Amino acid sequence: MKTCDIAIIGLGLMGSAALRELARRGADVLGFDPLAIGEARGSSHGSCRIFRRFNFESEAYTALSDRAFALWRALEAESHQTILMPSAILEAGPAGCPSVRKSRAAAVAAGGPITGPRTGREANAAYGAFNLPDDWDVVVHEAGGILLAERAMRALRAGVEHRVAREAAQIAPMPEGIRILTASGEVMARRVIVSAGPWIAGLVPGLTRHVKVTRQAVGWFAPARPETTRYGECPIFILKAARGMIYGFPDFEGRGVKAAQHDHGPAVGPDEWDPPVSDAELATTSAMLAELVPGAAGAITDREVCLYTNTAQADVVADDGGEFVIDRLPADPRIIVASPCSGHGAKFATAIGAMLADMALDPKVKAVAAFRLDRFSSFA
Template sequence: MRRCEVAVIGLGLMGAAALDALLRAGVDAVGFDPLEPGSSRGSSHGSCRVFRRFNFENPHYTALSDEALYGWDRLAVESGRQLLIPCPILEAGPPGSETVRQSRQAALDHGRDTPLLSGAQVNARFPAFALPDDWDAVVQDGGAILLTQVALEALRARGRAEGRIRTVAVTGLEPGGDHVLVRTAEDSWRAERVILAAGPWMDRFLPALAPVLTVTRQSVGWFAPTRPKSTALGAFPIFIIERGRDDTVYGFPDFEGRGVKAAPHNHGPVVDADAWEPPASDAELAQVSRFLTELIPGAAGPITERDVCLYTNTRPSAEDAGEEFIIDRWPGSRLVVGSACSGHGAKFAPAIGERLARLATDPGFEIEPFFRLSRYPAFA
């Protein structure tokens, strides 16, 4: 039997950030994950995610982005690696777009008066685009391409250097009065607290969470640009464009030489957490192909690569419309839950990791109400 103060189960971006925060604070912590950085499984896999300072989803998230940015900058200095590539964020939609309105409002709330642009103005500034002239748009600064795999390696570096990472699956949790027994195929650990950050596999450990979580299969493609200069980093923004209900696509400039990465942000089919195969099909990427052809013709070449990721999102609660996060202590236990962070959570990892670490080590720390499990009647 081995012992630790805190065990972290799942070392994607959220769990790895929590482990790093614990170790920086001098806590005796150990992390468990069967997947290494670079694996094609897990919601943190792949080369890039979007970092946005101004967030249309929730008025609280811009402050969270600023806190996370401090964490990313600190980690970049510590690791000596670039984690964020600055890039403007284009958000656009038909006249009256809620995404554009809420994004502008988020900037205004934090002292930034971002001009409302027309589709015609966007097309003049970014020649790869062909938005309808009367569409609404904003171009936000403070955005960046988050280099996911590099960030994941940097977040795990302290744990690896100190021998605090176990590359093994956790097979069971057994709560005790003053501890939680963490079992693996290799050994068992007696932990005073456990942080669960298992992504789409959360309900394997806490079946009672299943009714409030949805796991969906999301198709991702890389598209050969028809006008390469117009889609290069510096000439082309990160984009989030809504054409209508359940018709939103996001994407990146061709900063890796692989093509323009683009994917639907609306949810794909509900799947099991192990449903990673087969790769995204032409049919799954047809929406994106049509979208690029009509609105971003400079990026509308053939598919060169394809991938699948899984979103884990919350269902609507008594206080929100869903697609939010759960960051809280599990009632009547020594467990801390960090869940439903797929879809738009990667950028917040350092800030969420700090919260998970404090929930596990500081009995007086209270999480913000919009993260709490008590939003759901079953946990009220």
């Protein structure tokens, strides 16, 4: 039987980053994934993702952002192309808005000076696209960016395609190794990284009750005032209002303003992609743009479905849910599980790839506490 030291099941941004990193370190590694780069399935497809240095989810993510940022820059240097376009990020919400407060606190904790608009009134004066209520809280971070997701994926996979089998795989742990079963045959691996995005519970059934896959509707809007939404003039924006949280990008690709709701859509299975995104699914995004970012509001010109894999709240330690899972399976530490989504994992992919490589190469490397599986009693 064919063998390899490390197999990676699932080559979205996470698995591809791990594959590249392991190959770079000289490991005997193979990756498995039935999808071609760019196919609109899973969570990593599409042109862009937001890179935030300061994360309202937790200030503990700043160090991971910084590590990822350095590695994105290294990937740009190696691939001779831009992968992360610098952009300011404006976050706003009603006075006292927790996400704005937490994001500002993360910047303060990292010693970052915050000099931009602090209220809705100041933001409206600084950026022509916006019409925020005057008394809203605002924080603007300069240390953000537009991660060119598909380009990043191609760069991560450059030079390692010969290690990729374009096939779905299943895993069967045996005493002598982990059998990787595909339609065309079997491979025996010493260790396995399972980074199968929304399909992960199918490979690691114990995760089923701790992850929820949701359908997220994304739209592109023809800006009413294009001169206000151009890249460089309009920041990335994340707006929290009573009816929901939306995010949007400046029109950096001449395709309109990409915007969507961050609130979870309906729960779906990983293979449920129909029907196409409807106007109704984009109604909250459209209404919030019309009210708060009128420069960007306009007809919907394009739409896309993407899946979030959301991690549940822990029951052994206190967390808010949405923390990633990146850990060895307690019952079989040869199997490393990576589910870093909850709608904000892409920006960390290079750092998570390096983390997965560390764990796969050295059994003594411990998982980051917040990402451990034993925060759930079923794995404790």
